[in-house]
Amino acid sequence: MRNIVLIGFMGCGKSTIGQILSGKCELPLWDTDQMIEQRAECTILELFATQGEEAFRTMETALLQGLCNEQATGIFSTGGGMPLRKENAKLLKQLGHVVWLRMTEDTAYRRLKQDKTRPILQCEDPRGKIRQLLQDRACHYVEAADIIVDVDAKQEEEIADEILRMIQEEHKL
Numbered sequence: 001m002r003n004i005v006l007i008g009f010m011g012c013g014k015s016t017i018g019q020i021l022s023g024k025c026e027l028p029l030w031d032t033d034q035m036i037e038q039r040a041e042c043t044i045l046e047l048f049a050t051q052g053e054e055a056f057r058t059m060e061t062a063l064l065q066g067l068c069n070e071q072a073t074g075i076f077s078t079g080g081g082m083p084l085r086k087e088n089a090k091l092l093k094q095l096g097h098v099v100w101l102r103m104t105e106d107t108a109y110r111r112l113k114q115d116k117t118r119p120i121l122q123c124e125d126p127r128g129k130i131r132q133l134l135q136d137r138a139c140h141y142v143e144a145a146d147i148i149v150d151v152d153a154k155q156e157e158e159i160a161d162e163i164l165r166m167i168q169e170e171h172k173l
C-alpha cells in the first residue's frame, strides 16, 4: 500500500510536504481541510463560528470514513486535530502509512503567531494555547503514527525525502 497520511500540529507543513510527496510519488493529494471547506462552501474559520468545533470534528470523521470506504489512493494531508478522536486514529491507519510531522513549541509559535485562519488560535494567549494543545495532543499523535519525523530546522523537500526513505526502510524489516 503506497498511501501516505500526514498528521501533526497546525503549521508543521502537512500541506506543503503533501504537495511535494504527491509530485514525487505521482499520486493525488487529498487535503481534508480543503475538502471540508469545499463541501461546506465556507472557510473553517466561518464553520467554527457558525456550527462550532464539534460539528467540524464530525465532518472530519465522516470525510475520513468516506475516504476509507472508497479506498482512496494517494497522499493525505489532514487537519491538526484529526487524530484526536479514537475512531479517526483507526481510520487513518486503515488509509495508509501514518506519518507524524513533529514540531517543538518554539517552531509552532514562530510559524503561527501571525496566523488569522486557525479558529483555535484566535485567543488572548496563543503561545499558552499552543503549549497546552501540544501537550494534550502528543499522546494522540503517537498513537496514530507509524512513523515520526522531526520537522524543526529542516527544508520541506528534505522532510519529504526522509519520509520516503523511512517508509522504504519499514518495508525491508
Ligand code: S3P
Pocket: 008, 009, 010, 011, 014, 033, 044, 078, 079, 080, 081, 082, 117, 118, 119, 120
Ligand atoms: C485544527 C487544525 C486545522 C483545521 C482546524 C482545526 C486543529 O488544520 O483543521 O483549524 O484542531 O489543530 P491545519 O493543521 O491544517 O492547520
